[in-house]
Amino acid sequence: xxxxxxxxxxxxxxxxxxxxxxxxxxxxxxxxxxxxxxxxxxxxxxxxxxxxxxxxxxxxxxxxxxxxxxxxxxxxxxxxxxxxxxxxxxxxxxxxxxxxxxxxxxxxxxxxxxxxxxxxxxxxxxxxxxxxxxxx
Amino acid sequence: xxxxxxxxxxxxxxxxxxxxxxxxxxxxxxxxxxxxxxxxxxxxxxxxxxxxxxxxxxxxxxxxxxxxxxxxxxxxxxxxxxxxxxxxxxxxxxxxxxxxxxxxxxxxxxxxxxxxxxxxxxxxxxxxxxxxxxxxxxxxxxxxxxxxxxxxxxxxxxxxxxxxxxxxxxxxxxxxxxxxxxxxxxxxxxxxxxxxxxxxxxxxxxxxxxxxxxxxxxxxxxxxxxxxxxxxxxxxxxxxxxxxxxxxxxxxxxxxxxxxxxxxxxxxxxxxxxxxxxxxxxxxxxxxxxxxxxxxxxxxxxxxxxxxxxxxxxxxxxxxxxxxxxxxxxxxxxxxxxxxxxxxxxxxxxxxxxxxxxxxxxxxxxxxxxxxxxxxxxxxxxxxxxxxxxxxxxxxxxxxxxxxxxx
Numbered sequence: 001x002x003x004x005x006x007x008x009x010x011x012x013x014x015x016x017x018x019x020x021x022x023x024x025x026x027x028x029x030x031x032x033x034x035x036x037x038x039x040x041x042x043x044x045x046x047x048x049x050x051x052x053x054x055x056x057x058x059x060x061x062x063x064x065x066x067x068x069x070x071x072x073x074x075x076x077x078x079x080x081x082x083x084x085x086x087x088x089x090x091x092x093x094x095x096x097x098x099x100x101x102x103x104x105x106x107x108x109x110x111x112x113x114x115x116x117x118x119x120x121x122x123x124x125x126x127x128x129x130x131x132x133x134x135x136x
Numbered sequence: 137x138x139x140x141x142x143x144x145x146x147x148x149x150x151x152x153x154x155x156x157x158x159x160x161x162x163x164x165x166x167x168x169x170x171x172x173x174x175x176x177x178x179x180x181x182x183x184x185x186x187x188x189x190x191x192x193x194x195x196x197x198x199x200x201x202x203x204x205x206x207x208x209x210x211x212x213x214x215x216x217x218x219x220x221x222x223x224x225x226x227x228x229x230x231x232x233x234x235x236x237x238x239x240x241x242x243x244x245x246x247x248x249x250x251x252x253x254x255x256x257x258x259x260x261x262x263x264x265x266x267x268x269x270x271x272x273x274x275x276x277x278x279x280x281x282x283x284x285x286x287x288x289x290x291x292x293x294x295x296x297x298x299x300x301x302x303x304x305x306x307x308x309x310x311x312x313x314x315x316x317x318x319x320x321x322x323x324x325x326x327x328x329x330x331x332x333x334x335x336x337x338x339x340x341x342x343x344x345x346x347x348x349x350x351x352x353x354x355x356x357x358x359x360x361x362x363x364x365x366x367x368x369x370x371x372x373x374x375x376x377x378x379x380x381x382x383x384x385x386x387x388x389x390x391x392x393x394x395x396x397x398x399x400x401x402x403x404x405x406x407x408x409x410x411x412x413x414x415x416x417x418x419x420x421x422x423x424x425x426x427x428x429x430x431x432x433x434x435x436x437x438x439x440x441x442x443x444x445x446x447x448x449x450x451x452x453x454x455x456x457x458x459x460x461x462x463x464x465x466x467x468x469x470x471x472x473x474x475x476x477x478x479x480x481x482x483x484x485x486x487x488x489x490x491x492x493x494x495x496x497x498x499x500x501x502x503x504x505x506x507x508x509x510x511x512x513x514x515x516x517x518x519x520x521x522x523x524x525x526x527x528x529x530x531x532x533x534x535x536x537x538x539x540x541x542x543x
Contacts, residue, residue: 003454011451011454014522017521017522019527031524031541032541033540033541034540034541035484035485035486035489035525035535035540036484036485036486036489036540037485038448038449038450038474038485038489039448040524040525040540041524042524042527059522059523059524059527060522060523060524061446061447061448061522061523061524061525061526062448062451063448063450063451063454064450064451064454066448066451067451067522112541116541
């Protein structure tokens with residue numbers, strides 16, 4: 001299969017590979033996919049007090065397009081609000097990376113990953129806020 | 137690595153280059169000064185000479201496998217030979233019964249043929265295999281019925297290189313008068329075959345897996361005891377009426393020469409190839425979570441099918457662009473199906489997705505193997521650094537207990 005130059009670039013030089021401590025209060029973690037399906041994406045975001053994503057990291061088990069989709073995503077979400085980040089669409093990723101039709105599922109997975117990371121962060125903070133209220 | 141040419145070809149189970157000695161012989165059968173005649177022409181020397189070349193090649197093929205030249209039928213390849221054997225025997229013997237037995241790990245040329253026969257009203261049993269890829273003899277015996285007419289089991293598996301015990305299977309078939317077909321596309325020149333002793337009725341061969349040209353193969357059809365098949369291709373009555381169509385002397389001569397070379401050089405070649413394969417495995421086996429697929433002992437010398445756990449096959453192939461190998465992962469298909477052969481061994485989907493088939497051949501060098509080990513180790517290390525599964529494994533998480541958000 002021929003890959004686009006952008007996929008190859010992200011695959012060769014993946015941006016922001018790594019992990020944050022998932023128990024850190026400022027971190028939201030999204031893990032989507034399944035090994036049996038051939039791809040698993042873990043995306044983590046670090047959010048500051050203003051609700052802006054300061055940093056993002058990923059690890060992906062999957063084909064080159066899946067790795068490129070998640071690598072690109074970490075670049076895109078930096079500096080965005082949670083609201084803005086969760087509006088990223090798989091079609092934008094697929095377009096940017098020129099993914100062929102058989103690889104569209106990789107971009108869908110990336111969209112799922114950022115949504116999962118944002119909601120993980122919100123859940124934890126929703127709970128944290130409630131806990132604070134209770135103790136007050 | 138002064139004169140190392142990239143990419144390195146390690147996909148000899150997929151196809152082989154034509155040996156120069158074979159190509160030379162083939163070139164002599166094409167142009168006006170060569171043996172261009174139609175072997176079926178009875179009235180002039182052009183035809184006679186072409187026929188002589190074809191019969192010489194038939195003898196060469198027969199000799200490699202211990203058959204009589206009259207038992208060799210030319211086909212366009214092993215796929216056609218499989219079709220002719222299985223459909224031909226099923227159609228001929230269908231009044232005796234309509235049950236066929238084959239194995240889940242067979243090549244698609246067999247599986248798609250039996251599927252077609254199912255549509256025609258035949259009943260097919262697909263046997264599973266043991267964890268090592270071999271057929272369970274008891275299971276096979278239990279599957280045999282009074283109305284079983286054909287059993288088809290491959291000799292050497294194309295993906296994992298295991299060698300089935302065709303002698304034992306053949307004996308079971310003989311006792312019951314069942315026609316036994318063997319797809320031997322992957323075994324000529326790799327395993328000794330002696331059809332004067334083996335209880336096999338029909339055997340398919342391919343030229344291009346054994347340094348011959350693509351587009352030519354053969355079917356062995358036993359004469360004693362005689363096995364009958366119904367022709368699938370009609371017109372002209374060539375090849376004793378079993379396979380019509382003008383013969384292609386250049387292809388046939390190429391296959392004959394390739395098989396003659398295989399017979400003459402098999403001993404030292406296998407020794408060299410096995411040494412290279414062991415060197416490759418020694419280089420990879422030291423890594424963590426690396427698994428050899430298929431039986432350790434009962435396998436051909438040139439095949440190494442390895443799963444690199446926690447690394448996905450297609451991304452690995454991408455990282456190995458300087459090496460030409462095959463992946464057991466078919467992520468390019470919409471279904472994301474991993475290899476059906478590895479799944480039949482009971483391998484986890486993860487391991488099936490992370491498998492690579494290395495197949496070594498006549499032109500592989502020690503230098504190429506050493507370079508391959510280096511590239512593979514670096515690629516696996518890089519992709520594991522990227523892999524959330526590897527991270528979880530290192531944190532001591534049992535992946536089978538994780539609830540995945542399957543999609």
